[in-house]
Amino acid sequence: MSGGVDSAVAAARAKDAGHDVTGVHLALARNPQTYRTGARGCCTLEDSRDARRAADVIGIPFYVWDMADEFHASVVDDFVDEYAAGRTPNPCLRCNEKIKFAAVLDRAVALGFDAVVTGHHARLGADGLLRRSVDLAKDQSYVLAVLTRAQLDRAAFPLGDSTKEQVRLEAADRGLAVADKPDSHDICFIADGDTRGFLEKRLGSAPGDIVDGRSGEKLGTHNGAYGYTIGQRKGLNLRVPAADGRPRYVLSITPVTNTVTVGPREDLEVDTVTAERPIWHETADRVDCEVQLRAHGEVVPASVTVTPSGLTATLATPARGVAAGQAIVAYRPDPAGDVVLGSATITAGTRESANV
Amino acid sequence: MAYLDHAATTPMLSAALDAYTAAAREIGNPSSLHAAGRAARRMVEESRERIAAVIGARPSEVIFTGGGTEADNLATKGIFWARRDADPKRLRMVASAVEHHAVLDAVDWLGRHEGAEVAYLPVDAAGRVDPEVFAELVRAHGDEIALVTVQWANNEVGTVHPVPELAAVAAAAGVPFHTDAVQAVGQVPVDFAASGVAALTLTGHKLGGPVGTGALVLGRDVACTPLLHGGGQERDVRSGTLDTAGVVAFAVAVETTVQARLEYAGRVAKLRDELVRRVLAAVPEAIYNGDPEHRLPGNAHFSFPGCEGDALLLLLDAQGIYCSTGSACSAGVAQPSHVLLAMGADDARARSSLRFSLGHDSTEADLDVLLATLPAVVERARRAGAWKTPR
Numbered sequence: 183m184s185g186g187v188d189s190a191v192a193a194a195r196a197k198d199a200g201h202d203v204t205g206v207h208l209a210l211a212r213n214p215q216t217y218r219t220g221a222r223g224c225c226t227l228e229d230s231r232d233a234r235r236a237a238d239v240i241g242i243p244f245y246v247w248d249m250a251d252e253f254h255a256s257v258v259d260d261f262v263d264e265y266a267a268g269r270t271p272n273p274c275l276r277c278n279e280k281i282k283f284a285a286v287l288d289r290a291v292a293l294g295f296d297a298v299v300t301g302h303h304a305r306l307g308a309d310g311l312l313r314r315s316v317d318l319a320k321d322q323s324y325v326l327a328v329l330t331r332a333q334l335d336r337a338a339f340p341l342g343d344s345t346k347e348q349v350r351l352e353a354a355d356r357g358l359a360v361a362d363k364p365d366s367h368d369i370c371f372i373a374d375g376d377t378r379g380f381l382e383k384r385l386g387s388a389p390g391d392i393v394d395g396r397s398g399e400k401l402g403t404h405n406g407a408y409g410y411t412i413g414q415r416k417g418l419n420l421r422v423p424a425a426d427g428r429p430r431y432v433l434s435i436t437p438v439t440n441t442v443t444v445g446p447r448e449d450l451e452v453d454t455v456t457a458e459r460p461i462w463h464e465t466a467d468r469v470d471c472e473v474q475l476r477a478h479g480e481v482v483p484a485s486v487t488v489t490p491s492g493l494t495a496t497l498a499t500p501a502r503g504v505a506a507g508q509a510i511v512a513y514r515p516d517p518a519g520d521v522v523l524g525s526a527t528i529t530a531g532t533r534e535s536a537n538v
Numbered sequence: 539m540a541y542l543d544h545a546a547t548t549p550m551l552s553a554a555l556d557a558y559t560a561a562a563r564e565i566g567n568p569s570s571l572h573a574a575g576r577a578a579r580r581m582v583e584e585s586r587e588r589i590a591a592v593i594g595a596r597p598s599e600v601i602f603t604g605g606g607t608e609a610d611n612l613a614t615k616g617i618f619w620a621r622r623d624a625d626p627k628r629l630r631m632v633a634s635a636v637e638h639h640a641v642l643d644a645v646d647w648l649g650r651h652e653g654a655e656v657a658y659l660p661v662d663a664a665g666r667v668d669p670e671v672f673a674e675l676v677r678a679h680g681d682e683i684a685l686v687t688v689q690w691a692n693n694e695v696g697t698v699h700p701v702p703e704l705a706a707v708a709a710a711a712g713v714p715f716h717t718d719a720v721q722a723v724g725q726v727p728v729d730f731a732a733s734g735v736a737a738l739t740l741t742g743h744k745l746g747g748p749v750g751t752g753a754l755v756l757g758r759d760v761a762c763t764p765l766l767h768g769g770g771q772e773r774d775v776r777s778g779t780l781d782t783a784g785v786v787a788f789a790v791a792v793e794t795t796v797q798a799r800l801e802y803a804g805r806v807a808k809l810r811d812e813l814v815r816r817v818l819a820a821v822p823e824a825i826y827n828g829d830p831e832h833r834l835p836g837n838a839h840f841s842f843p844g845c846e847g848d849a850l851l852l853l854l855d856a857q858g859i860y861c862s863t864g865s866a867c868s869a870g871v872a873q874p875s876h877v878l879l880a881m882g883a884d885d886a887r888a889r890s891s892l893r894f895s896l897g898h899d900s901t902e903a904d905l906d907v908l909l910a911t912l913p914a915v916v917e918r919a920r921r922a923g924a925w926k927t928p929r
């Protein structure tokens with residue numbers, strides 16, 4: 183229970199469904215002092231209090247579990263390491279994979295609980311299939327697609343059949359004070375939202391070149407390649423304007439040479455995506471389906487081939503802004519909610535018919 | 539249900555509760571000059587006298603506060619300020635390493651904000667301050683010490699310190715000595731005058747009185763700068779309208795528990811010994827922490843190797859058994875106990891500990907409830923303890 187409205191309603195629904203529910207709030211900041219001052223994007227003292235009050239109102243026991251060390255090792259350090267390696271991590275996905283449905287689940291099961299219930303917006307019904315939420319704008323199946331079969335078997339997402347609006351109304355009906363608490367959007371461990379500043383503090387400044395992808399010409403310098411993401415346009419501060427006067431985008435980041443490569447929008451387009459560490463729920467290892475390449479990103483039709491060590495997607499229409507480190511999630515369209523077939527971590531996006 | 543957390547707070551005695559409700563029906567501010575005020579004042583002063591009588595103090599030495607935390611803060615900060623102002627050389631604060639946070643954090647604050655030089659007295663494996671180490675410190679730095687503070691008894695492991703012996707060393711050097719006797723009053727013999735301490739903290743809710751009532755017993759000639767400024771109600775050291783009903787109930791509780799102490803301590807210590815015997819028989823690898831001899835009668839404190847204290851607490855809680863990991867929480871997160879660490883325990887052992895504390899309404903039946911589930915709970919928590927291994 184994060185202290186937000188979703189987990190509160192999820193807990194209440196689980197209890198109504200007849201389960202013996204215990205509320206758990208995760209303390210994730212490493213230095214306990216940080217709790218006292220509560221200077222955090224989430225899991226502040228206030229969030230912990232809100233979660234406790236929600237548990238009181240629902241009528242369930244409540245505890246705070248200290249997962250700070252695990253969170254730091256598996257999520258925060260991983261976040262920094264991934265950027266340092268020129269990839270773009272998704273910390274929420276990693277937190278689901280390593281904390282909520284690993285460290286927390288393991289401990290819970292050992293203590294005699296059967297499952298972990300969360301307030302994620304996704305559907306997981308009796309058929310065991312993970313599907314998008316009915317609220318497509320709030321759907322979180324993308325950050326849950328990393329869960330294995332075993333993890334899904336011990337997960338419950340009671341909110342998948344409701345819109346966020348309905349969840350808020352229900353919270354108000356239930357007398358939960360968090361009903362109108364604003365959603366948290368930022369990365370929880372970067373309280374001020376300044377990701378570049380956060381990375382700079384950890385990785386130091388590492389000046390390098392910004393080069394043109396087509397000509398190889400040096401267009402400017404940067405203070406650290408980790409400050410850039412694929413598809414980024416703003417904040418490049420290039421000294422040399424493009425010959426055609428059109429805006430340029432970050433095409434790739436090469437940690438070995440500490441180079442940020444930029445180019446016109448069309449050079450961002452890729453039609454083949456390769457990925458590693460697949461989690462695959464389908465029996466077929468070659469399927470025509472839809473893929474999503476980043477959180478809240480567009481969905482494109484693709485043909486996906488899976489091997490034990492990797493996944494390749496051939497996109498029917500090119501996609502832009504495909505970044506290594508993000509997840510590729512495969513969905514099968516379904517009127518009862520698109521079904522997650524599996525996911526993998528993107529290693530590269532390429533263009534078969536490179537238009538040089 | 540088994541309530542085994544009396545050291546956190548113990549139920550109000552019915553005599554105290556009755557006295558409270560009776561007094562709370564009356565009108566009158568004890569500082570008012572009319573008859574209603576005088577009646578309230580009389581109740582307060584009679585309460586002061588009752589407490590003084592059983593605690594070995596003069597009535598004027600009893601300063602009512604809003605509980606133990608306030609009294610600890612008043613003693614540590616107030617006496618430090620007064621002593622430092624009288625002689626700027628006196629900047630040293632000496633505290634045992636196992637103080638309650640009400641003392642520890644106040645002393646720490648003085649170090650960080652008021653230029654105090656804080657020295658912590660080490661404890662032995664049983665959690666007891668060594669008088670020799672203390673005497674050495676006083677010999678070396680006596681004229682620089684503003685205040686010494688050593689608790690009478692520890693709230694986690696129940697160890698009773700040799701306070702009169704320590705206080706005598708301090709007195710010989712002209713150094714004031716404060717003791718937090720919150721856990722001790724009503725449990726072990728505590729006599730303010732005979733102990734030779736300059737200041738002593740007690741609180742209502744650990745001995746059958748209401749929460750939010752307490753006192754600092756402050757020697758008549760001990761200078762203390764106020765924390766709370768205002769009407770100067772309590773000897774000009776503490777301001778704020780006196781809580782007549784609270785004070786009355788507090789006094790009833792102090793008087794009753796101190797007068798019943800001998801019988802109580804005998805009975806509860808026997809029950810505690812029985813609890814310890816049964817726990818060690820049921821969970822042979824459990825470690826009984828603390829001092830077997832110099833110990834509060836109601837305290838039983840164990841480490842359960844391989845278990846997380848908060849996992850044990852959760853599982854016992856689910857069975858209606860209430861105990862404590864004994865350590866301070868920040869935002870509900872159990873920190874490894876500074877008391878256990880000071881006693882030389884490693885982090886794992888400190889985190890694996892659990893405190894059972896008995897009180898005036900504890901019975902054999904509470905032990906039966908605990909022992910009926912404890913072995914299975916420990917077994918389960920031990921298996922859950924493996925979750926921390928890296929994946």
Ligand SMILES: Cc1ncc(COP(=O)(O)O)c(C=O)c1O
Nearest residue numbers: 605606607638640693718720741
């Ligand atoms: C040793 C000790 N000192 C001080 C306190 C604080 O007293 P109070 O709760 O009245 O503020 C406690 C109890 O929590 C205690 O055990």
